[in-house]
Amino acid sequence: MELLPISTPHCRIERDEHVLVVTMNRPEARNALSADMLVGLASAWAYASEERDVRVAVLTGAAGTFCSGADLKAMGTPSSDPEVRARALEMTDFHWKGLLRQDLPTKPVISAVEGYAVAGGTELLVGTDLRIVAESATLGLFEAKRALFPMGGSAVRLPRQIPYCHAMDLLLTGRAVTAAEALSMGLVNRVVPDGQALAAARELAAAVAASGPLAVQAILRTYRDTLGMPEPEALRVSDELGWPVIGSEDAKEGTLAFREKRPPVYRGH
Known part of the structure; x- marks a missing residue:
């Protein structure tokens, strides 16, 4: 180290x-x-x-x-x-x-x-x-x-x-x-x-x-940003943070790695 x-x-x-x-x-x-x-x-x-x-x-x-x-x-x-x-x-x-x-x-x-x-x-x-x-x-x-x-x-x-x-x-x-x-x-x-x-x-x-870094950070932020919010409002925040992750290069890599039966290589993009 x-x-x-x-x-x-x-x-x-x-x-x-x-x-x-x-x-x-x-x-x-x-x-x-x-x-x-x-x-x-x-x-x-x-x-x-x-x-x-x-x-x-x-x-x-x-x-x-x-x-x-x-x-x-x-x-x-x-x-x-x-x-x-x-x-x-x-x-x-x-x-x-x-x-x-x-x-x-x-x-x-x-x-x-x-x-x-x-x-x-x-x-x-x-x-x-x-x-x-x-x-x-x-x-x-x-x-x-x-x-x-x-x-x-x-x-x-x-x-x-x-x-x-x-x-x-x-x-x-x-x-x-x-x-x-x-x-x-x-x-x-x-x-x-x-x-x-x-x-x-x-x-x-x-x-x-080993998980997708964009996904991990978005999940953590969603929890923190929605504390105390009613569910409909919280879900809007979740969508705002989640959709960019779904469309990321890492998400494509995750799907491709699953199909190719290999470990994914995530780059935070």
Whole structure:
């Protein structure tokens, strides 16, 4: 994999052809969020959106931990790296962008979770599109138990993603949740043996990357753009985004490859 120069001291960003791998890299603090990490995350999501050949991103954490949440002191302390400080000044709302609260990447993001993914770690997971979790992982939104508020957006997003009563259970009690329980709630896609989350997420990323990129991005955008719309209005948006995909060169290639019984070669056209 190629290490990209947009990496920061607390966020390693690597590219493997169509897949971007983003690693929260502050293991001495269980990958708690810092300014260095959030600038790196925001940079990664912007890069994923801007780079045509990036089709999917994987978010994980270093040293067997996903993310233990916010480190308020570190988040409020500017980076010691002059280049990262400059990027932070140029990047409006890098905290919210890094947390996947706003300006979401136009490509899908897959979370690969080992160990703790709590508070801000679970908020990051809720911002991703597909979720692979190791069997001994711990999830949870601890904010209310500490008289805090989940500012990453989970109070809005979680009840839209899983049944209301499960969402309120997590949000109002602030209790820890096992991987198995998260799977039973529909919060995650798959539970895998410990140490296998990243490998499983990479397999899933390869499957996404093998799909037509125009189709994948249009499906993701349709969902986001139609949230809260009545069905007739939402279907009009779906048609506006879907018909250009149907008429694309990639769609022709997909049909031809099926007829010729070979893997398609999609170019995003």
